[in-house]
Amino acid sequence: MNELRELYQEVILDHGRNPRNFRRIEDADGEAKGDNPLCGDRVHVFVKLDGAGGLGDVAFQGRGCAISTASASMMTELLKGRSEAEARRLFDVFHAVCTDEAFDPLDVPEEFEDEADRLQVMAGVRQFPMRVKCATLPWHTFAAALDGKATATTE
Amino acid sequence: MSPDSTPTLRPNYDVLAIRRDFPILAREVFGKPLVYLDTGASAQKPRQVIRAMTEVMEETYSNVHRGVHFLSQACTDQFEAARETVARFINAPEADEIVWTRGATEALNLVAATWGRANVGPGDRIVISTLEHHSNIVPWQLLRDETGAELAVIPVDDAGEVDLDAYAGLLADGRAKLVSVTHVSNSIGTVLPIREMARMAHDKGALFMVDGCQAAPHMAVDVQALGVDFYCFSGHKTYGPTGIGALWGRKALLDAMPPYQGGGEMIAHVTFEKSTFKAAPHKFEAGTPAIVEAVGLGAALDYIEAVGRDAILAHETDVAEYARERLAAVPGVRIVGHARERGAIVSFTMDQAHPHDIGTIIDRAGVAVRAGHHCAFPVMERFDVGATARASFGLYNMKSEVDRLVEALDEVAEIFGR
Numbered sequence: 193m194n195e196l197r198e199l200y201q202e203v204i205l206d207h208g209r210n211p212r213n214f215r216r217i218e219d220a221d222g223e224a225k226g227d228n229p230l231c232g233d234r235v236h237v238f239v240k241l242d243g244a245g246g247l248g249d250v251a252f253q254g255r256g257c258a259i260s261t262a263s264a265s266m267m268t269e270l271l272k273g274r275s276e277a278e279a280r281r282l283f284d285v286f287h288a289v290c291t292d293e294a295f296d297p298l299d300v301p302e303e304f305e306d307e308a309d310r311l312q313v314m315a316g317v318r319q320f321p322m323r324v325k326c327a328t329l330p331w332h333t334f335a336a337a338l339d340g341k342a343t344a345t346t347e
Numbered sequence: 348m349s350p351d352s353t354p355t356l357r358p359n360y361d362v363l364a365i366r367r368d369f370p371i372l373a374r375e376v377f378g379k380p381l382v383y384l385d386t387g388a389s390a391q392k393p394r395q396v397i398r399a400m401t402e403v404m405e406e407t408y409s410n411v412h413r414g415v416h417f418l419s420q421a422c423t424d425q426f427e428a429a430r431e432t433v434a435r436f437i438n439a440p441e442a443d444e445i446v447w448t449r450g451a452t453e454a455l456n457l458v459a460a461t462w463g464r465a466n467v468g469p470g471d472r473i474v475i476s477t478l479e480h481h482s483n484i485v486p487w488q489l490l491r492d493e494t495g496a497e498l499a500v501i502p503v504d505d506a507g508e509v510d511l512d513a514y515a516g517l518l519a520d521g522r523a524k525l526v527s528v529t530h531v532s533n534s535i536g537t538v539l540p541i542r543e544m545a546r547m548a549h550d551k552g553a554l555f556m557v558d559g560c561q562a563a564p565h566m567a568v569d570v571q572a573l574g575v576d577f578y579c580f581s582g583h584k585t586y587g588p589t590g591i592g593a594l595w596g597r598k599a600l601l602d603a604m605p606p607y608q609g610g611g612e613m614i615a616h617v618t619f620e621k622s623t624f625k626a627a628p629h630k631f632e633a634g635t636p637a638i639v640e641a642v643g644l645g646a647a648l649d650y651i652e653a654v655g656r657d658a659i660l661a662h663e664t665d666v667a668e669y670a671r672e673r674l675a676a677v678p679g680v681r682i683v684g685h686a687r688e689r690g691a692i693v694s695f696t697m698d699q700a701h702p703h704d705i706g707t708i709i710d711r712a713g714v715a716v717r718a719g720h721h722c723a724f725p726v727m728e729r730f731d732v733g734a735t736a737r738a739s740f741g742l743y744n745m746k747s748e749v750d751r752l753v754e755a756l757d758e759v760a761e762i763f764g765r
């Protein structure tokens with residue numbers, strides 16, 4: 193039961209119910225669609241650059257479970273205003289939080305220290321291997337959007 | 348029926364005795380007794396099947412149709428006896444009309460690749476329904492793309508029943524060459540009126556194929572009474588092993604069809620200039636077959652018949668209808684699919700939580716359901732749901748397990764709010 197409560201923390205439930213930046217960006221510089229063929233979850237991520245090498249706006253649409261919706265929602269908040277390189281490093285940290293048992297989610301690299309709390313929220317999925325892809329799909333899709341790829345998949 | 352396959356007998360459907368035949372049902376998951384409600388994806392195995400497979404490997408195993416030695420003959424006899432069991436199970440006129448496949452998916456692909464390539468051309472039409480599993484969609488799309496034929500889909504109404512008027516419309520111009528539909532929908536439980544649909548197809552000159560995956564384990568199937576031309580099912584959904592399934596086809600059709608794959612086992616004679624093929628069913632069975640699995644499937648079908656198919660249907664209907672009733676009373680639950688004729692499958696959504704989250708939460712209470720699209724994207728689209736949670740029942744499920752499911756949903760409401 194504790195593992196369930198750890199997975200479905202209030203923050204996740206809140207972002208799942210009221211996703212932030214849940215909209216299209218009409219003049220996006222990059223966008224990609226991600227899907228998880230296993231469960232049919234879909235996410236569409238939009239990225240707008242700020243002209244100075246940073247991410248001016250990140251938004252998403254789609255339908256999925258609480259985990260993937262919350263992950264996408266929190267991702268958009270974490271990414272806004274960062275440089276592309278920072279964003280990719282943040283993805284690496286997030287991935288470690290979700291999958292690496294040896295990684296202490298509170299021990300994030302210094303540059304992301306302020307985000308430690310928000311990152312560790314997802315650490316609960318480690319106990320649910322079938323759900324890791326739900327958490328990482330939005331990030332993979334974001335990376336695809338940056339790379340100019342149209343689609344991402346968890347497979 | 349061999350004495351080994353006889354389930355411990357019981358008056359009035361002794362479900363507890365049946366459960367004792369399935370070793371896995373005694374296990375716990377996360378410290379709770381397992382409630383297995385995912386038989387639609389794959390059924391658990393009774394010890395009669397496990398024992399039959401072990402016995403072959405311990406006592407009679409050898410390659411089939413090849414050796415002159417004792418074991419080869421003994422094993423071939425068992426292998427062919429299993430084919431006869433399949434024929435009897437679906438009331439096929441002859442065992443030679445039963446082709447071993449890896450499962451329903453391969454059976455559907457086999458018919459598309461052999462009968463389809465030989466008989467379908469530009470302008471012809473293949474008809475399927477909205478309710479199909481992807482394995483009864485994609486092979487026909489491949490055939491369509493290869494031949495220039497058209498693939499048409501029978502719509503379903505809000506209850507999840509096929510629209511027979513629309514179906515008649517798709518047959519009317521006589522261009523339909525084959526209708527291939529599921530007997531029972533794996534995603535929402537609709538039982539299709541196969542006999543009537545087959546008659547309608549034949550009246551317009553089309554052949555009729557049935558994907559029997561979700562029917563064979565649950566109800567009596569008589570291919571002659573149904574009046575169909577091809578029927579297939581998967582062993583692992585009928586309490587047998589994975590890697591084996593069966594395709595039945597009318598003899599004249601099988602005889603006229605070109606082979607499927609080439610190799611050993613299916614040839615009569617080979618020179619570098621030309622090979623000649625064995626008669627059906629062997630011409631469709633290239634390579635060493637799934638021998639142990641075929642024997643296991645035979646044991647599984649014997650087991651089902653010993654329990655009694657009418658008794659199974661009555662029991663499962665009772666449990667599934669109870670589940671519908673109890674689930675419908677849970678706040679926020681919406682059941683998808685309300686066909687009048689329905690199998691032991693209940694698909695539902697919950698306003699508060701996505702099916703995936705439902706699946707994860709109730710798993711921790713020991714309750715196994717499937718959450719997702721059930722390999723039936725078009726059904727999900729038709730009912731405008733991304734996914735559903737699906738409880739599917741087998742001959743070993745009990746109403747008390749439905750109660751456990753409903754209790755576990757309480758925990759979902761607890762976490763997600765009511």
Ligand SMILES: Cc1ncc(COP(=O)(O)O)c(C=O)c1O
Pocket residue numbers: 387388449450451452453480482483529531532533558560561581583722
């Ligand atoms: C209706 C139906 N058809 C076909 C299949 C495919 O069966 P298999 O994967 O055993 O080939 C399934 C299995 O989920 C099914 O439920």
